[in-house]
Amino acid sequence: MAPTATSGGGSLPSGFSVLATFPDLLFIFEFIFGGLVWILVASSKVPFPLAQGWVMFVSVFCFVATTILLFLYFIGAHGGDASWIPLDVSYHMTAALFYLSASVLEALATISLKDSLTSVYANDTFKAYQENISAVVFAYVATLIYVIHAVFSLLRWKSS
Numbered sequence: 001m002a003p004t005a006t007s008g009g010g011s012l013p014s015g016f017s018v019l020a021t022f023p024d025l026l027f028i029f030e031f032i033f034g035g036l037v038w039i040l041v042a043s044s045k046v047p048f049p050l051a052q053g054w055v056m057f058v059s060v061f062c063f064v065a066t067t068i069l070l071f072l073y074f075i076g077a078h079g080g081d082a083s084w085i086p087l088d089v090s091y092h093m094t095a096a097l098f099y100l101s102a103s104v105l106e107a108l109a110t111i112s113l114k115d116s117l118t119s120v121y122a123n124d125t126f127k128a129y130q131e132n133i134s135a136v137v138f139a140y141v142a143t144l145i146y147v148i149h150a151v152f153s154l155l156r157w158k159s160s
Contacts, residue, residue: 011085011156011160012024012073012078012084012085012088012156013073014073014074014075014076014078015074015076016074018070018073018074022152023148023149023152023153023156024073026145026148026149026152027066027069027070027149029145030062030066030095030142030145030146030149031063031066031067033138033139033141033142033145034059034062034063034066034099034142035059035063036134036135036138037055037059037102037106037135037138037139037142038056038059038060038063040131040132040134040135040138041055041056041059041106041132041135042056043131044128044131044132044135045113045125045128045132046109047109047112047113048105048108048109048112051105051106051108051109052105052106052109054101054102054105055102055105055106055109055135055139058098058099058101058102059102059139059142061098062095062098062099062142062146065091065095066095069088069091085153085156085157085160086157088153088156088157089150089153089154089157092146092149092150092153093150095146095150096143096146096147096149096150099139099142099143099146100143102139103136103139103140103142103143106132106135106136106139107136109132110129110132110133110135110136113125113128113129113132114129
């Protein structure tokens, strides 16, 4: 049975077909949810600067790296070369691992923020708490999307 582009195919797409094939269609969702994590963490209170600094690093790094990879696919820099498929797999596996660690650290920061809701500044703290909850949810969604992309990229690699 010949592989198809929608089931992970054996080659990387180029041009606008990047946005029409699975798993490359997931680039859009990686942008959306990674950008939301970036925005929410940047706008919220920072109870643990080191932990949330890692979350910001991961979200900005993955956003920029995904942008570069998508741009390279659009212009066809891979030229149909199968050696780019392991690069795609390793990037998405690394991004999934990074986002998993960032999600856990953001959840830890959110839990610690919840403990301070009884303070004098409870209204401001509650708003920051809600922003951090949203950041945790979006970080886990971004993790899931990167994992799905990595799995289907592995399947594409196997079929190439």
